[in-house]
Amino acid sequence: MTGIREAREALKLYFGYDNFRPMQEQIISCILQQQDVVVLMPTGGGKSVCYQVPAVVMPGLCVVVSPLIALMKDQVEALLENGIKAAYMNSSLAAEEQYRVENACLAGELKLLYVSPEKLLSAGFLSFLKRLKVSLFAVDEAHCISAWGHDFRPEYTQLRILKQQFPQTPMVALTATADKLTQKDIQEQLALRNPEVFISSFDRPNINLMVKPGRDRFNKITEFLERHHGQPGIIYCLSRKGTEAIAEKLKRNGFRATSYHAGMSASQRAKAQEDFLKDDVQIVCATVAFGMGIDKSNVRWVIHYNLPKNIEGYYQEIGRAGRDGAKSDALLFYSYADVMSMRSMLTEGKEEQVELQLVKLERMQQYAEATICRRRILLQYFGETMHKDCGNCDICRNPPTSFDGTLLAQKALSAIARTQEQVNMGLLIDVLRGSRNAQVLEGGYHQIKTYGAGREISTMDWQRYLHQMLNAGLVELAYDQNYTLKLTEQSRQVLFDGRPVQLVKFDEVKQPAEEIRPKVRPKKEVIQDALFERLRALRKRLADEHGVPPYVIFSDSTLQEMAAEKPANRIAMLSISGVGSVKYERYGYDFVNEIIGFITEEQEKGNKLKGATHLVTYDLYQSGNNPEQIARMRNLNPVTIYSHLATLFEQGYDVDLYRFVSKKEYEAIKKAIFSLGPEAKLKDLYESLGEQYEYHKIRLSIALFKAEQNS
Structure with missing residues (x-):
């Protein structure tokens, strides 16, 4: 088998x-x-x-x-x-x-x-x-x-x-x-x-989650795009008209953008998608009709211009960013007007589905108004508990002021338990506030111990606190049981084990701080980014030649690893994650050459790049260049190139050292190495040989001597 x-x-x-x-x-x-x-x-x-x-x-x-x-x-x-x-x-x-x-x-x-x-x-x-x-x-x-x-x-x-x-x-x-x-x-x-x-864990830790107020959206988008120069992304809009208007506005502002929606012809949609896949446009402004059918791994950001209608859709849409595991951003604009627009759209659907859709919209609204780590809310929605804040969302970076809400939470949870987990949120609030409406009286809920236990808190505040508890996983919403509230393992810890609960008063929520612009970066990072851009440009050229989207050749994360490791030969390139044998045979040599060219240029500028310098020499040697030619091409001393060849030989690479030191010369030099030892300084060996042999021949002979001793 x-x-x-x-x-x-x-x-x-x-x-x-x-x-x-x-x-x-x-x-x-x-x-x-x-x-x-x-x-x-x-x-x-x-x-x-x-x-x-x-x-x-x-x-x-x-x-x-x-x-x-x-x-x-x-x-x-x-x-x-x-x-x-x-x-x-x-x-x-x-x-x-x-x-x-x-x-x-x-x-x-x-x-x-x-x-x-x-x-x-x-x-x-x-x-x-x-x-x-x-x-x-x-x-x-x-x-x-x-x-x-x-x-x-x-x-x-x-x-x-x-x-x-x-x-x-x-x-x-x-x-x-x-x-x-x-x-x-x-x-x-x-x-x-x-x-x-x-x-699997639903966590996508590489995606930075942000929500911003819906005012002045377009200017906020252009500021965002300036910080994400040239990076591909998607802007999701509620209406077809909106996608076209935003795309046109972006084009007038110098961005490569297109629109995509179900009202376009099949050929127009296909062209928009193809242009985006091939990196010919940077931005697609789209309705939710776009995205499920693409496998583009290098989408670096997703913006929601309007509030999505449910968390499942939102989660799937932001998941189109950062599929390669590299850092990506998800920005959502939120306004209450969006909620009203979406509610009116949903109520036009089939009656049996409307209530479920409205409840799911409410959960989406709760996410947008969140006062705790946004990633915890998303994961909790899918039944996954995260025990610490993520550190990669706007709430974590700028936490709101909280208070000890344990007693309030216990009152609500106790009321859920005493009503046999048979009430929805509206009815629970009526019970907590001591209302004597028909539903409360018919259910006999006016007789339970927690009836009226929260009458000093307004209906609106109870809604907000219960939303926070829902987001924190202290209660669950049973969609298939008339949206009744259910206790969880965590709620039992609050009721019986004294687990504390922190809540936030809505009027105390601070506006998220604006993103801090990055500080001046180290030279090493700047050089690495420059190589990444070179590799990205090469990928685009090769993709166009082969008629495939660029990410199909190599993902952004593979290019980033290449930029960091600078593989300059076959062995090193095949160790890069995402480079298989077939891909190497097809594209590897082009990428190795690009990296070697980049390293050589940087060294000519006086930038010493750590790592692959002797491997660059090896590739030039394999291409038929002699040490003097390689030295001129790399602007290095020929002695350094001979040293590279000796190191390569010691590491098992295919280098014929007898091309540069004759067997007769080696036999003479070997006596001195045998006498002083292979770890002796070149200068000492040079002097003991009466200064008859050049330094590079002595270095090559040491490599031959070590191989002879180990054989």
């Missing part, structure tokens, strides 16, 4: 990574053992590798069900660049092209086939799959299957037919955003057999 060892080898060979990320290895191991698996992993957490690696090592074809055509195209392009045979089938393919892909499948030439749910369910396609050896089904964006999810797609509900038709084939369902109800629904709708469920 195929094992995890082959999976690790495939990870290095095709993807260029030495180690799996957290959970990937366990997930892959389950798939290799033919188990069904559910994977909840944040955008950028490495979901694709969880099925792409098993697809490569298992015999047969992996069929990936994906909802968006553009995403399929991106992922197939990336796989082909990595040397993995893949294709896609959807409504965008002409009949001739579809026929070619079908023949490739039948001939066993492909390892992965991406299909849309519509294609999968079309007449005759399942019969076609029966003719193939299908190793695995991967259902991507699996939250689309659930009516509880934020992006429900009816056609996804028919995917349970896969288990009926292929009961022995393992299935992996993957999503970045799913609350508890959606997670349960995914398993039931796909008819998975006792699936192993892997819930």
Whole structure:
């Protein structure tokens, strides 16, 4: 049976990574053992590798069900660049092209086939799959299957037919955003057999979370963009008209921007997306129609011009930034007017969904008005508890003034317990404030011990305190039980173990401090950034030549590691995370040459770069240059170049030292080395030899002597 060892080898060979990320290895191991698996992993957490690696090592074809055509195209392009045979089938393919892909499948030439749910369910396609050896089904964006999810797609509900038709084939369902109800629904709708469920941390610590008041948004955006010069990003807007207006305004201000929304023609949308993927434009101003279908790893920031309608959507949208793990920013503008606009939009929907959507909007509003670490709120929403503040959000950088709210929290939690966890927030506040309305009296809640225990606090303040408790995980909201409030393990600690609770009075919340402009940076960082920009420009040139998006060649984080490590030969380049064998053969030499050229230029300016100097010499030597030529090219003393060659020889590199010191010369010099020892100073050896032999020949002879002694 195929094992995890082959999976690790495939990870290095095709993807260029030495180690799996957290959970990937366990997930892959389950798939290799033919188990069904559910994977909840944040955008950028490495979901694709969880099925792409098993697809490569298992015999047969992996069929990936994906909802968006553009995403399929991106992922197939990336796989082909990595040397993995893949294709896609959807409504965008002409009949001739579809026929070619079908023949490739039948001939066993492909390892992965991406299909849309519509294609999968079309007449005759399942019969076609029966003719193939299908190793695995991967259902991507699996939250689309659930009516509880934020992006429900009816056609996804028919995917349970896969288990009926292929009961022995393992299935992996993957999503970045799913609350508890959606997670349960995914398993039931796909008819998975006792699936192993892997819930990765939803934390994306590399994303800096910020919320700013909605006043003067455009000027705040241009200030933000000046600090993120040339970095790609997305601005999400509520309306189609808004996307066009902001894009036009940005263009008038000298930014490379475009718009994207569902009202544009298919060709216009495709061009906007292509321009963004290829880094031909820096900014896309879009409605939420944009983004789910892109796999661009070097998006450095996401701005929400308006408040999103729920936390799931917001989390998925900010997750489009920093997929490569490098530092990224998420900026949200918030105003109460946005809440009102969104409420009126939501109430136009189907009646049975309206209440749920309004409650989810309220949770989004609570996030925007937060008084505690924003990352803790996001994680708590997805059922994950974070025990300390993140330090990478505006609240952490500028904490509001808090007070001891333990007694208030205990009153609220006690009231929830005494009402048998059967009341929603509005009714709970009525009970705490001692209201005698019909609902309170009918439920008999006027008879419980905590009735009226918080009558001195206004309804508005109770709402704010309960929102804070909800954000802190002290209570949960049961959407499927008429939005009643439920106690959690943490609330029991407050009630029975005396756990303290800090709350914030809303009128005491300080406005977040403006971001501090970066201080003057060390010269080393400036040089590293300059090399990164050089490598980014080279990546763009190569991407245009090969007709692929730049990030498909190498991610920003891979380029940043190159800029830091300055690999100047094959061995060093292959040790960079994200550089696999196929990628090196295709692009590695160009990047090595660029790095060598940069190092040489910096040394000519008098900047000594630590690290790869002897490796630069090695590459020039391999290109057929002699030591004197290399010295002139690098503006160094020839003796230094000979020293580099001696060091390279000692480190096992292929360098023929007998080209520069004859065997007769070596035998004479060896006697002196034997007498004084290989650690003797060059000057002492030079003098003991009667000053007959040049310094560089003595240094080369020491290297030969050491090799001889060790053989």
